[in-house]
Amino acid sequence: MSETVGQLRLYNTLTRTKEAFVPIDPDNVRMYVCGPTVYDFAHIGNARPVIVFDVLYRLLRHVYGDDHVTYVRNITDVDDKINARALRDFGGEIADGRLSLNDAIRKVTEKTAHQFHADVKALGCLEPTFEPRATEHIEGMVAMAQALIDRGNAYVAHGAEGREVLFDVSSMPDYGRLSNRQLEDQQAGARVEVKDHKKNPGDFVLWKESAADQPGWPAHFHFEGQGFDIFGRPGWHIECSVMSRHHLGDVFDIHGGGLDLIFPHHENELAQSRCAHGTEVMAKVWMHNGFLQVEGRKMSKSEGNFVTISELLHTEKFGGRKWPGEVLRLAMLMTHYREPIDFSVRKLEEAEALIAKWRRKAAGHSKGPLDAEFVEALSDDIDMSRYLRLLNAHDLDPSALLAAAEMIGLNVAELKTEVDVAEFVSRRLTFIRDKNWAEADRIRDELLAQGVQLKDGKDPATGERVTTWEVVR
Secondary structure, eight states, rough: OOOTTTGOOEETTTEEEEEOOEEEEEEEHHHEEOOOOOSSOHHHHHHHHHHHHHHHHHHHHHHHHHEEEEEOOOBBOOOOHHHHHHHHHHHHHTTTSSSSSHHHHHHHHHHHHHHHHHHHHTTTTTOOSBBGGGGGGGGHHHHHHHHHHHTTTTEEEETTEEEEEEEEEGTTTTTTTTTOOOOOHHHHTSSSSTTTTTTSSTTTTEEEEOOOSSBBBOOOETTTEEEEEOOOOOOHHHHHHHHHHHHSSEEEEEEEEEEEGIIIIHHHHHHHHHHHHTTTTSSEEEEEEOOOEEEEEEEOTTTTOOBBBBHHHHHOOOOOSSOHHHHHHHHHHHTTTOOOOEEEEHHHHHHHHHHHHHHHHHTOOOOOOOOOHHHHHHTOOOOOOHHHHHTTTTOOHHHHHHHHHHTTTOOOOOOOOOOHHHHHHHHHHHHHTTTTTTHHHHHHHHHHHTTTTEEEEEEETTEEEEEEEEEOO
Protein backbone atom coordinates (compact mmCIF):
# COMPACT_ATOMS: atom_id res chain seq x y z
CA MET A 1 0.00 0.00 0.00
CA SER A 2 1.34 3.43 -0.96
CA GLU A 3 2.23 6.11 1.56
CA THR A 4 -0.14 8.49 -0.26
CA VAL A 5 -3.26 6.80 1.15
CA GLY A 6 -4.07 9.56 3.64
CA GLN A 7 -3.98 12.25 0.92
CA LEU A 8 -6.87 10.90 -1.15
CA ARG A 9 -9.84 13.29 -1.11
CA LEU A 10 -13.06 12.86 -3.11
CA TYR A 11 -16.16 14.98 -3.56
CA ASN A 12 -19.15 13.17 -2.06
CA THR A 13 -22.53 14.05 -3.59
CA LEU A 14 -24.23 12.69 -0.47
CA THR A 15 -22.56 15.23 1.84
CA ARG A 16 -21.81 17.85 -0.84
CA THR A 17 -18.26 18.20 0.45
CA LYS A 18 -14.80 17.07 -0.55
CA GLU A 19 -13.68 14.69 2.16
CA ALA A 20 -10.84 12.37 3.04
CA PHE A 21 -11.41 8.91 1.62
CA VAL A 22 -11.12 6.17 4.22
CA PRO A 23 -11.97 2.73 2.79
CA ILE A 24 -14.10 0.29 4.74
CA ASP A 25 -11.43 -2.34 4.14
CA PRO A 26 -8.07 -1.20 2.71
CA ASP A 27 -7.48 -4.76 1.52
CA ASN A 28 -10.62 -4.64 -0.64
CA VAL A 29 -11.59 -1.16 -1.83
CA ARG A 30 -14.96 -1.55 -3.59
CA MET A 31 -16.45 0.62 -6.34
CA TYR A 32 -19.64 0.28 -8.39
CA VAL A 33 -20.39 2.32 -11.52
CA CYS A 34 -23.61 2.20 -13.52
CA GLY A 35 -22.86 0.82 -16.98
CA PRO A 36 -24.75 0.97 -20.28
CA THR A 37 -28.27 -0.08 -21.16
CA VAL A 38 -27.48 -2.05 -24.28
CA TYR A 39 -30.30 -1.12 -26.63
CA ASP A 40 -28.10 0.98 -28.92
CA PHE A 41 -24.45 1.82 -29.53
CA ALA A 42 -22.90 3.93 -26.76
CA HIS A 43 -22.78 7.66 -27.51
CA ILE A 44 -20.03 10.07 -26.57
CA GLY A 45 -21.91 11.10 -23.41
CA ASN A 46 -21.77 7.46 -22.25
CA ALA A 47 -18.00 7.54 -22.67
CA ARG A 48 -17.45 10.20 -20.01
CA PRO A 49 -18.25 8.15 -16.87
CA VAL A 50 -16.43 5.14 -18.32
CA ILE A 51 -13.25 7.21 -18.75
CA VAL A 52 -13.57 9.20 -15.50
CA PHE A 53 -14.03 6.15 -13.30
CA ASP A 54 -11.36 4.24 -15.19
CA VAL A 55 -8.91 6.94 -14.06
CA LEU A 56 -10.19 6.63 -10.49
CA TYR A 57 -9.84 2.83 -10.72
CA ARG A 58 -6.22 3.27 -11.85
CA LEU A 59 -5.57 5.66 -8.96
CA LEU A 60 -7.08 3.31 -6.39
CA ARG A 61 -5.00 0.43 -7.76
CA HIS A 62 -1.87 2.57 -7.51
CA VAL A 63 -2.64 3.59 -3.92
CA TYR A 64 -3.95 0.32 -2.50
CA GLY A 65 -2.47 -2.26 -4.89
CA ASP A 66 -3.91 -3.92 -8.00
CA ASP A 67 -5.20 -6.92 -6.05
CA HIS A 68 -6.94 -4.79 -3.41
CA VAL A 69 -9.50 -2.96 -5.55
CA THR A 70 -12.77 -4.44 -6.81
CA TYR A 71 -14.47 -2.51 -9.61
CA VAL A 72 -17.95 -3.51 -10.75
CA ARG A 73 -19.58 -1.97 -13.83
CA ASN A 74 -22.86 -3.54 -14.85
CA ILE A 75 -24.65 -4.10 -18.14
CA THR A 76 -28.40 -3.48 -18.16
CA ASP A 77 -29.91 -6.00 -20.55
CA VAL A 78 -33.47 -5.82 -19.19
CA ASP A 79 -35.25 -2.65 -20.22
CA ASP A 80 -38.33 -1.59 -22.15
CA LYS A 81 -36.12 0.33 -24.62
CA ILE A 82 -34.39 -2.95 -25.45
CA ASN A 83 -37.78 -4.58 -26.01
CA ALA A 84 -38.79 -1.76 -28.34
CA ARG A 85 -35.54 -2.01 -30.30
CA ALA A 86 -35.98 -5.76 -30.70
CA LEU A 87 -39.50 -5.26 -32.07
CA ARG A 88 -38.25 -2.53 -34.40
CA ASP A 89 -35.32 -4.52 -35.78
CA PHE A 90 -36.85 -8.00 -35.82
CA GLY A 91 -40.60 -7.34 -35.85
CA GLY A 92 -41.20 -9.22 -39.08
CA GLU A 93 -39.31 -12.31 -37.95
CA ILE A 94 -41.13 -12.26 -34.60
CA ALA A 95 -44.52 -11.87 -36.28
CA ASP A 96 -44.11 -14.86 -38.59
CA GLY A 97 -42.64 -17.07 -35.89
CA ARG A 98 -39.07 -17.26 -37.18
CA LEU A 99 -37.76 -15.61 -34.01
CA SER A 100 -39.05 -15.41 -30.45
CA LEU A 101 -39.08 -12.07 -28.65
CA ASN A 102 -36.49 -13.30 -26.15
CA ASP A 103 -34.18 -14.40 -28.98
CA ALA A 104 -34.63 -11.05 -30.71
CA ILE A 105 -33.76 -9.25 -27.46
CA ARG A 106 -30.66 -11.41 -27.12
CA LYS A 107 -29.58 -10.45 -30.64
CA VAL A 108 -29.92 -6.76 -29.77
CA THR A 109 -28.08 -6.97 -26.46
CA GLU A 110 -25.26 -9.20 -27.71
CA LYS A 111 -24.54 -6.90 -30.64
CA THR A 112 -24.61 -3.68 -28.61
CA ALA A 113 -22.68 -5.13 -25.66
CA HIS A 114 -19.97 -6.37 -28.03
CA GLN A 115 -19.72 -2.92 -29.61
CA PHE A 116 -19.56 -1.28 -26.18
CA HIS A 117 -16.61 -3.47 -25.20
CA ALA A 118 -14.79 -2.64 -28.43
CA ASP A 119 -15.45 1.07 -27.94
CA VAL A 120 -14.20 1.32 -24.36
CA LYS A 121 -11.14 -0.77 -25.18
CA ALA A 122 -10.30 1.71 -27.93
CA LEU A 123 -10.67 4.49 -25.34
CA GLY A 124 -7.93 2.86 -23.27
CA CYS A 125 -10.13 1.67 -20.40
CA LEU A 126 -9.22 -1.26 -18.19
CA GLU A 127 -11.71 -4.08 -17.83
CA PRO A 128 -13.67 -3.96 -14.55
CA THR A 129 -13.20 -6.75 -12.04
CA PHE A 130 -16.78 -7.89 -12.60
CA GLU A 131 -19.31 -6.97 -15.27
CA PRO A 132 -22.65 -8.49 -14.23
CA ARG A 133 -25.71 -8.50 -16.47
CA ALA A 134 -29.16 -7.84 -15.08
CA THR A 135 -30.54 -11.06 -16.57
CA GLU A 136 -28.09 -13.01 -14.41
CA HIS A 137 -29.61 -11.68 -11.17
CA ILE A 138 -33.38 -11.98 -11.57
CA GLU A 139 -33.71 -14.31 -8.58
CA GLY A 140 -31.95 -11.80 -6.36
CA MET A 141 -34.27 -9.02 -7.54
CA VAL A 142 -37.36 -11.04 -6.66
CA ALA A 143 -35.86 -11.79 -3.24
CA MET A 144 -35.08 -8.13 -2.56
CA ALA A 145 -38.57 -7.04 -3.57
CA GLN A 146 -40.06 -9.58 -1.15
CA ALA A 147 -37.68 -8.45 1.61
CA LEU A 148 -38.92 -4.89 1.14
CA ILE A 149 -42.55 -6.08 1.36
CA ASP A 150 -41.72 -7.97 4.57
CA ARG A 151 -40.11 -4.86 6.09
CA GLY A 152 -43.11 -2.68 5.28
CA ASN A 153 -41.34 -0.69 2.56
CA ALA A 154 -43.17 -2.12 -0.45
CA TYR A 155 -46.63 -3.27 -1.52
CA VAL A 156 -48.46 -5.03 -4.35
CA ALA A 157 -50.86 -2.91 -6.41
CA HIS A 158 -52.98 -3.36 -9.52
CA GLY A 159 -52.15 -0.82 -12.21
CA ALA A 160 -53.56 -0.25 -15.65
CA GLU A 161 -50.91 -2.48 -17.21
CA GLY A 162 -51.04 -5.26 -14.62
CA ARG A 163 -49.86 -5.95 -11.11
CA GLU A 164 -46.80 -4.23 -9.70
CA VAL A 165 -44.62 -4.38 -6.62
CA LEU A 166 -43.97 -0.77 -5.64
CA PHE A 167 -41.58 0.85 -3.17
CA ASP A 168 -43.38 3.09 -0.67
CA VAL A 169 -41.26 6.27 -0.49
CA SER A 170 -43.17 7.51 2.57
CA SER A 171 -41.85 4.49 4.52
CA MET A 172 -38.35 6.02 4.46
CA PRO A 173 -38.12 9.18 6.58
CA ASP A 174 -35.07 10.67 4.81
CA TYR A 175 -35.96 9.68 1.26
CA GLY A 176 -34.55 12.31 -1.10
CA ARG A 177 -31.35 12.98 0.80
CA LEU A 178 -28.98 12.20 -2.09
CA SER A 179 -30.77 14.44 -4.59
CA ASN A 180 -31.72 16.99 -1.92
CA ARG A 181 -35.42 16.64 -2.77
CA GLN A 182 -38.04 16.82 -0.04
CA LEU A 183 -40.79 14.22 -0.31
CA GLU A 184 -43.50 16.84 0.14
CA ASP A 185 -42.06 18.84 -2.76
CA GLN A 186 -42.28 15.80 -4.99
CA GLN A 187 -45.88 15.20 -3.99
CA ALA A 188 -46.82 18.80 -4.68
CA GLY A 189 -45.70 19.61 -8.21
CA ALA A 190 -44.25 16.83 -9.45
CA ARG A 191 -42.09 15.75 -12.04
CA VAL A 192 -43.75 12.42 -11.11
CA GLU A 193 -46.94 11.23 -12.73
CA VAL A 194 -49.74 10.52 -10.24
CA LYS A 195 -51.35 7.11 -10.71
CA ASP A 196 -54.39 5.89 -8.81
CA HIS A 197 -52.83 2.60 -7.76
CA LYS A 198 -49.88 4.28 -6.04
CA LYS A 199 -49.92 5.33 -2.40
CA ASN A 200 -47.62 8.24 -3.25
CA PRO A 201 -46.75 9.89 -6.59
CA GLY A 202 -43.07 9.07 -6.09
CA ASP A 203 -43.54 5.34 -5.42
CA PHE A 204 -41.46 3.39 -7.92
CA VAL A 205 -41.54 -0.04 -9.50
CA LEU A 206 -39.60 -2.99 -8.09
CA TRP A 207 -41.34 -5.60 -10.24
CA LYS A 208 -44.00 -5.27 -12.95
CA GLU A 209 -46.21 -7.71 -14.76
CA SER A 210 -45.34 -8.50 -18.38
CA ALA A 211 -47.85 -8.72 -21.21
CA ALA A 212 -47.82 -11.61 -23.64
CA ASP A 213 -45.54 -9.72 -26.06
CA GLN A 214 -43.02 -8.75 -23.36
CA PRO A 215 -40.17 -10.74 -21.80
CA GLY A 216 -40.55 -11.90 -18.23
CA TRP A 217 -39.73 -14.35 -15.47
CA PRO A 218 -41.98 -16.18 -13.01
CA ALA A 219 -42.08 -14.60 -9.53
CA HIS A 220 -44.15 -15.18 -6.40
CA PHE A 221 -44.80 -12.56 -3.73
CA HIS A 222 -46.59 -12.58 -0.35
CA PHE A 223 -48.41 -9.40 0.69
CA GLU A 224 -51.05 -8.89 3.39
CA GLY A 225 -51.68 -12.62 3.72
CA GLN A 226 -52.13 -13.21 0.01
CA GLY A 227 -49.91 -14.86 -2.58
CA PHE A 228 -49.30 -13.26 -5.97
CA ASP A 229 -47.81 -15.04 -8.98
CA ILE A 230 -46.58 -12.24 -11.22
CA PHE A 231 -44.85 -13.22 -14.43
CA GLY A 232 -42.91 -10.07 -15.07
CA ARG A 233 -39.65 -8.16 -15.10
CA PRO A 234 -37.73 -5.93 -12.69
CA GLY A 235 -37.78 -2.18 -12.41
CA TRP A 236 -34.62 -0.36 -13.45
CA HIS A 237 -33.39 0.68 -10.01
CA ILE A 238 -33.53 -2.70 -8.29
CA GLU A 239 -31.18 -4.18 -10.88
CA CYS A 240 -28.17 -2.15 -9.70
CA SER A 241 -29.02 -2.66 -6.03
CA VAL A 242 -28.91 -6.43 -6.44
CA MET A 243 -25.84 -6.57 -8.68
CA SER A 244 -23.80 -4.26 -6.45
CA ARG A 245 -24.74 -6.20 -3.32
CA HIS A 246 -23.89 -9.52 -4.95
CA HIS A 247 -20.31 -8.46 -5.71
CA LEU A 248 -19.60 -5.77 -3.09
CA GLY A 249 -21.83 -6.42 -0.08
CA ASP A 250 -24.53 -4.41 1.70
CA VAL A 251 -22.28 -1.35 2.09
CA PHE A 252 -19.32 -0.49 -0.14
CA ASP A 253 -16.93 2.41 -0.68
CA ILE A 254 -17.78 4.30 -3.89
CA HIS A 255 -20.81 4.47 -6.17
CA GLY A 256 -20.30 6.37 -9.42
CA GLY A 257 -22.22 7.49 -12.47
CA GLY A 258 -23.39 10.50 -14.45
CA LEU A 259 -25.05 13.54 -12.91
CA ASP A 260 -28.28 12.63 -14.69
CA LEU A 261 -28.55 9.45 -12.58
CA ILE A 262 -28.75 11.17 -9.18
CA PHE A 263 -32.53 11.30 -9.46
CA PRO A 264 -34.37 9.09 -9.74
CA HIS A 265 -31.99 6.17 -10.32
CA HIS A 266 -29.41 6.59 -7.58
CA GLU A 267 -31.90 8.01 -5.09
CA ASN A 268 -34.08 4.96 -5.54
CA GLU A 269 -31.16 2.53 -5.53
CA LEU A 270 -30.04 3.98 -2.23
CA ALA A 271 -33.55 3.85 -0.74
CA GLN A 272 -34.34 0.24 -1.56
CA SER A 273 -30.84 -1.01 -0.62
CA ARG A 274 -30.83 0.72 2.77
CA CYS A 275 -34.33 -0.43 3.59
CA ALA A 276 -33.79 -4.02 2.41
CA HIS A 277 -30.53 -4.42 4.34
CA GLY A 278 -31.24 -2.20 7.34
CA THR A 279 -28.11 -0.07 6.78
CA GLU A 280 -27.44 3.64 7.27
CA VAL A 281 -25.80 3.96 3.84
CA MET A 282 -25.48 1.98 0.63
CA ALA A 283 -22.15 3.49 -0.42
CA LYS A 284 -19.95 5.76 1.68
CA VAL A 285 -19.10 8.05 -1.25
CA TRP A 286 -21.32 8.94 -4.21
CA MET A 287 -19.50 10.47 -7.19
CA HIS A 288 -21.06 11.98 -10.31
CA ASN A 289 -19.54 13.35 -13.49
CA GLY A 290 -21.01 16.44 -15.16
CA PHE A 291 -23.15 16.77 -18.27
CA LEU A 292 -21.82 16.77 -21.83
CA GLN A 293 -22.89 18.91 -24.75
CA VAL A 294 -21.61 18.84 -28.32
CA GLU A 295 -20.36 22.01 -30.01
CA GLY A 296 -22.23 24.18 -27.52
CA ARG A 297 -25.59 22.38 -27.76
CA LYS A 298 -27.30 19.57 -25.94
CA MET A 299 -26.65 16.35 -27.82
CA SER A 300 -29.77 14.98 -29.50
CA LYS A 301 -30.73 13.34 -32.76
CA SER A 302 -33.12 16.21 -33.52
CA GLU A 303 -30.20 18.67 -33.27
CA GLY A 304 -28.18 16.54 -35.67
CA ASN A 305 -25.24 16.40 -33.25
CA PHE A 306 -25.81 12.92 -31.82
CA VAL A 307 -22.63 10.90 -32.25
CA THR A 308 -21.62 7.45 -31.03
CA ILE A 309 -18.17 6.42 -29.84
CA SER A 310 -17.95 4.02 -32.78
CA GLU A 311 -18.74 6.81 -35.26
CA LEU A 312 -16.02 8.99 -33.80
CA LEU A 313 -13.50 6.16 -34.05
CA HIS A 314 -14.41 4.73 -37.44
CA THR A 315 -16.27 7.31 -39.57
CA GLU A 316 -15.80 10.89 -40.73
CA LYS A 317 -19.04 12.14 -39.16
CA PHE A 318 -17.46 14.52 -36.63
CA GLY A 319 -15.12 17.18 -37.95
CA GLY A 320 -14.80 15.39 -41.28
CA ARG A 321 -12.36 12.77 -39.99
CA LYS A 322 -11.83 9.80 -37.67
CA TRP A 323 -10.39 10.29 -34.19
CA PRO A 324 -8.01 7.94 -32.34
CA GLY A 325 -9.27 6.60 -29.02
CA GLU A 326 -6.45 8.26 -27.06
CA VAL A 327 -7.44 11.65 -28.47
CA LEU A 328 -11.05 11.10 -27.42
CA ARG A 329 -9.89 10.03 -23.96
CA LEU A 330 -7.65 13.03 -23.38
CA ALA A 331 -10.32 15.43 -24.67
CA MET A 332 -12.65 14.06 -22.00
CA LEU A 333 -10.05 14.43 -19.26
CA MET A 334 -9.17 18.03 -20.08
CA THR A 335 -12.28 19.22 -18.19
CA HIS A 336 -12.68 18.43 -14.48
CA TYR A 337 -15.02 15.47 -14.16
CA ARG A 338 -17.64 17.35 -12.11
CA GLU A 339 -17.85 20.26 -14.55
CA PRO A 340 -19.97 20.33 -17.73
CA ILE A 341 -17.96 19.64 -20.86
CA ASP A 342 -18.38 21.04 -24.35
CA PHE A 343 -17.20 18.27 -26.65
CA SER A 344 -15.95 19.92 -29.83
CA VAL A 345 -13.65 19.48 -32.81
CA ARG A 346 -11.47 22.22 -31.35
CA LYS A 347 -11.05 20.30 -28.09
CA LEU A 348 -10.15 17.14 -30.00
CA GLU A 349 -7.57 19.01 -32.05
CA GLU A 350 -6.08 20.44 -28.86
CA ALA A 351 -5.88 16.96 -27.33
CA GLU A 352 -4.31 15.55 -30.48
CA ALA A 353 -1.66 18.29 -30.49
CA LEU A 354 -0.79 17.56 -26.86
CA ILE A 355 -0.37 13.84 -27.51
CA ALA A 356 1.84 14.56 -30.54
CA LYS A 357 3.94 16.94 -28.42
CA TRP A 358 4.37 14.34 -25.67
CA ARG A 359 5.28 11.67 -28.22
CA ARG A 360 7.99 13.85 -29.68
CA LYS A 361 9.41 14.51 -26.22
CA ALA A 362 9.24 10.85 -25.13
CA ALA A 363 10.72 9.45 -28.34
CA GLY A 364 13.64 7.12 -27.61
CA HIS A 365 13.02 7.01 -23.86
CA SER A 366 11.68 4.28 -21.58
CA LYS A 367 9.17 4.67 -18.79
CA GLY A 368 10.47 5.63 -15.36
CA PRO A 369 8.81 5.78 -11.92
CA LEU A 370 5.69 7.87 -11.36
CA ASP A 371 6.48 11.15 -9.60
CA ALA A 372 4.60 11.68 -6.33
CA GLU A 373 3.27 15.08 -7.44
CA PHE A 374 1.17 13.40 -10.14
CA VAL A 375 -0.40 11.10 -7.55
CA GLU A 376 -1.06 14.13 -5.34
CA ALA A 377 -2.90 15.87 -8.19
CA LEU A 378 -5.17 12.88 -8.88
CA SER A 379 -5.67 12.37 -5.15
CA ASP A 380 -7.26 15.82 -4.91
CA ASP A 381 -10.63 14.77 -6.38
CA ILE A 382 -8.98 13.84 -9.71
CA ASP A 383 -7.56 17.31 -10.36
CA MET A 384 -6.76 16.89 -14.05
CA SER A 385 -6.06 20.59 -14.55
CA ARG A 386 -3.07 20.37 -12.21
CA TYR A 387 -2.12 16.96 -13.63
CA LEU A 388 -1.97 18.30 -17.20
CA ARG A 389 0.05 21.34 -16.10
CA LEU A 390 2.58 18.95 -14.62
CA LEU A 391 2.62 16.87 -17.81
CA ASN A 392 3.25 20.00 -19.87
CA ALA A 393 6.09 21.26 -17.70
CA HIS A 394 9.07 22.12 -19.88
CA ASP A 395 11.54 20.48 -17.51
CA LEU A 396 9.61 17.21 -17.02
CA ASP A 397 11.87 14.24 -17.63
CA PRO A 398 10.68 12.16 -20.65
CA SER A 399 10.73 8.95 -18.60
CA ALA A 400 8.50 10.59 -15.98
CA LEU A 401 6.21 11.83 -18.75
CA LEU A 402 5.71 8.30 -20.03
CA ALA A 403 4.80 7.08 -16.54
CA ALA A 404 2.41 9.96 -15.89
CA ALA A 405 0.65 9.49 -19.24
CA GLU A 406 0.26 5.77 -18.62
CA MET A 407 -1.23 6.50 -15.19
CA ILE A 408 -4.24 8.15 -16.84
CA GLY A 409 -4.51 5.54 -19.58
CA LEU A 410 -2.55 7.26 -22.36
CA ASN A 411 0.21 5.57 -24.35
CA VAL A 412 2.58 8.24 -25.67
CA ALA A 413 5.43 5.87 -26.50
CA GLU A 414 5.87 5.69 -30.26
CA LEU A 415 6.84 2.73 -32.39
CA LYS A 416 10.62 2.59 -32.55
CA THR A 417 11.58 0.21 -35.35
CA GLU A 418 10.65 -0.50 -38.93
CA VAL A 419 9.96 -4.10 -38.00
CA ASP A 420 7.20 -2.99 -35.61
CA VAL A 421 5.53 -0.90 -38.30
CA ALA A 422 5.90 -3.63 -40.89
CA GLU A 423 4.04 -6.05 -38.64
CA PHE A 424 1.11 -3.65 -38.34
CA VAL A 425 1.12 -2.98 -42.08
CA SER A 426 1.01 -6.71 -42.78
CA ARG A 427 -1.91 -7.23 -40.41
CA ARG A 428 -3.77 -4.32 -41.99
CA LEU A 429 -3.30 -5.72 -45.51
CA THR A 430 -4.75 -9.03 -44.29
CA PHE A 431 -7.82 -7.21 -42.95
CA ILE A 432 -8.17 -5.37 -46.27
CA ARG A 433 -8.06 -8.64 -48.23
CA ASP A 434 -10.78 -9.97 -45.90
CA LYS A 435 -12.76 -6.73 -46.43
CA ASN A 436 -12.67 -6.07 -42.70
CA TRP A 437 -12.51 -2.31 -43.24
CA ALA A 438 -13.18 -1.38 -39.61
CA GLU A 439 -10.10 -3.22 -38.31
CA ALA A 440 -7.97 -1.98 -41.20
CA ASP A 441 -8.97 1.61 -40.46
CA ARG A 442 -8.37 1.09 -36.74
CA ILE A 443 -4.76 0.04 -37.35
CA ARG A 444 -4.18 3.00 -39.67
CA ASP A 445 -5.60 5.41 -37.09
CA GLU A 446 -3.60 3.89 -34.24
CA LEU A 447 -0.38 4.24 -36.20
CA LEU A 448 -1.22 7.84 -37.13
CA ALA A 449 -1.83 8.66 -33.47
CA GLN A 450 1.69 7.33 -32.79
CA GLY A 451 3.25 9.49 -35.48
CA VAL A 452 3.33 6.97 -38.35
CA GLN A 453 1.37 7.77 -41.51
CA LEU A 454 0.46 5.01 -43.96
CA LYS A 455 0.20 5.62 -47.69
CA ASP A 456 -1.64 3.17 -49.94
CA GLY A 457 -0.77 2.71 -53.60
CA LYS A 458 -0.40 0.12 -56.35
CA ASP A 459 2.61 -1.79 -57.56
CA PRO A 460 3.08 -0.52 -61.14
CA ALA A 461 4.17 -3.95 -62.33
CA THR A 462 1.54 -6.17 -60.71
CA GLY A 463 -1.25 -3.76 -59.84
CA GLU A 464 -1.36 -5.15 -56.31
CA ARG A 465 -1.91 -2.89 -53.32
CA VAL A 466 1.26 -1.74 -51.57
CA THR A 467 1.56 0.30 -48.41
CA THR A 468 4.43 2.58 -47.46
CA TRP A 469 4.87 4.58 -44.27
CA GLU A 470 6.64 7.61 -42.89
CA VAL A 471 7.13 9.22 -39.50
CA VAL A 472 5.22 12.52 -39.25
CA ARG A 473 5.95 15.28 -36.76
